[in-house]
Amino acid sequence: MFRAVNIDIRESPHNDPDLTIVQACLQGDPHGFKKLYQRHHHKVRSTLFQLCGSDGLDDLVQDVFLRAWKGLAKFRQSAQFSTWLYRIAFNVASDRRKALAKMRSRNISVEDDQLENLADDAIARESDEQPSLTQMHYQDLMQRSLAKLSEEHRAVLVLHDLEELPQKDIAEILSIPVGTVKSRLFHARSAIKKFLEAQGVEL
Amino acid sequence: MKDKYSQGLPENFGEDSRESAHDSLVSFLKQNKPIAPPPAPDFEQQLFAEIRKYPQQSPKSTKANLRRWLPWALLIPAAIASALAFNWATNRSQYQVANIPNISQGKLISEDEQVEIEQSLINSWSATDINVLHAANTSTTASDTQLLMELSPLEYE
Numbered sequence: 441m442f443r444a445v446n447i448d449i450r451e452s453p454h455n456d457p458d459l460t461i462v463q464a465c466l467q468g469d470p471h472g473f474k475k476l477y478q479r480h481h482h483k484v485r486s487t488l489f490q491l492c493g494s495d496g497l498d499d500l501v502q503d504v505f506l507r508a509w510k511g512l513a514k515f516r517q518s519a520q521f522s523t524w525l526y527r528i529a530f531n532v533a534s535d536r537r538k539a540l541a542k543m544r545s546r547n548i549s550v551e552d553d554q555l556e557n558l559a560d561d562a563i564a565r566e567s568d569e570q571p572s573l574t575q576m577h578y579q580d581l582m583q584r585s586l587a588k589l590s591e592e593h594r595a596v597l598v599l600h601d602l603e604e605l606p607q608k609d610i611a612e613i614l615s616i617p618v619g620t621v622k623s624r625l626f627h628a629r630s631a632i633k634k635f636l637e638a639q640g641v642e643l
Numbered sequence: 644m645k646d647k648y649s650q651g652l653p654e655n656f657g658e659d660s661r662e663s664a665h666d667s668l669v670s671f672l673k674q675n676k677p678i679a680p681p682p683a684p685d686f687e688q689q690l691f692a693e694i695r696k697y698p699q700q701s702p703k704s705t706k707a708n709l710r711r712w713l714p715w716a717l718l719i720p721a722a723i724a725s726a727l728a729f730n731w732a733t734n735r736s737q738y739q740v741a742n743i744p745n746i747s748q749g750k751l752i753s754e755d756e757q758v759e760i761e762q763s764l765i766n767s768w769s770a771t772d773i774n775v776l777h778a779a780n781t782s783t784t785a786s787d788t789q790l791l792m793e794l795s796p797l798e799y800e
Contacts, residue, residue, distance in 0.1 A: 465699065477687070498682050509694050570646035578675040580661065586677075601672050629665045636671070637779050643667045 458521035465512060473512075477505055480522060483603060484529050489585060490598040491533040500536060504529045509541075526605070527613045537591055577643070585635040592599060593628035600625055 458476060481501065488500045507528050515524055555601035586594055596615060599605045600621070607625075611618045633643060683689075752760075 441796070468699070474691065477690070485679045485682070490677065494680050497679065498686050501682065502686075502693065503694055505690055506693060506697075509699070510697055512699060575675065578671075579677045582672065582675050583677050597672075601669050602676050626665075629668055631669045632672070633665065636668070 456520050456522075459517050459577075462512065462515060462517065462521055472504075473509060476508075476521070480525055482504070483522075484525060487526065487529050487598060487602075487603055488533055490537050490602055491530075491594060493583070496536075503532050507532065520609070523609050523612050526599070526609070529573055530613055534591065541601055581636060581639055581641065585632045585639075588635055589628055589631060593631065596621055596624040597628040597632065603630075 458479065461469075461472050461475050461479075465476070484504050485497065485501050489497055492500060496507070504525070508525055511528075515521070528541045586598070589597065592614075596610060599613065600607065606612075607618050607621045610621050614621070616624075636643060
């Protein structure tokens with residue numbers, strides 16, 4: 441019941457508090473964009489991390505907010521600001537993956553980078569939260585399983601299951617029909633489940 | 644359009660059954676979601692320093708720019724249109740000069756002059772006809788005589 445009400449509020453762009461801040465930004469409010477950054481940077485950072493890993497994450501986040509700032513005047517205020525921002529984040533992640541693919545074709549070992557990232561993440565997590573060994577193992581498995589997925593399946597799974605966005609919003613962000621979101625989600629979950637079970641995780 | 648991945652699914656494979664089949668997986672994913680490392684301490688300052696390099700154009704300044712450039716923007720099509728009109732007018736006057744030279748020079752031929760010109764044309768035409776006919780007859784006679792002379796030895800044989 442609560443969930444349904446919540447979705448209704450999200451779906452109406454007129455109730456989107458971001459739109460007021462966007463308008464203030466466009467009318468020259470110097471702190472407006474900072475408010476938008478503070479409202480959304482955790483989600484954007486988390487999504488980019490799930491999609492691209494930790495390597496150059498700060499640069500990616502900066503790129504997203506810079507693109508958003510530059511394109512703010514073109515933002516159609518009939519849409520939700522968060523959906524628009526996620527779309528930019530997805531494009532940035534997509535560009536990053538393309539750049540990585542190019543690097544791979546130049547015989548630069550990306551696997552080493554990914555291993556390095558995993559090591560960095562482990563160190564960062566140790567220093568910040570100190571999760572249990574089992575949890576670290578599961579998180580490592582999660583990252584490896586996400587890396588096994590194709591870009592399109594990974595994006596849908598990350599946005600739906602990890603960032604908890606509604607399917608309608610995901611369809612808008614990825615410019616695909618809702619039916620495609622559903623089928624991609626089903627296949628992504630099946631693939632990830634198969635991988636985790638093969639690694640000895642009981643689901 | 645049906646997604647290529649949905650083709651392998653059974654027809655009556657409902658959303659609920661899909662959801663419930665993956666419930667335990669989804670809760671596992673949420674529980675063990677990898678957490679993004681924190682940003683660099685000066686990340687926010689760096690970001691906003693970068694953003695300050697690109698000042699936001701307010702709608703007012705866009706309108707002011709439009710007002711500033713609109714006369715120049717209108718001048719270009721007006722110049723093209725006037726160039727085309729000038730070109731058309733020039734070509735048309737040249738065409739008229741070629742067709743009626745005396746009018747362009749301010750002179751008109753009188754009827755007497757026209758009759759005189761016509762008569763002289765007819766005379767010269769008739770004279771040419773007579774000369775050509777005469778020349779043709781002369782050449783025919785000469786060639787006949789030559790032919791007879793060439794044939795005459797054969798007749799005596």
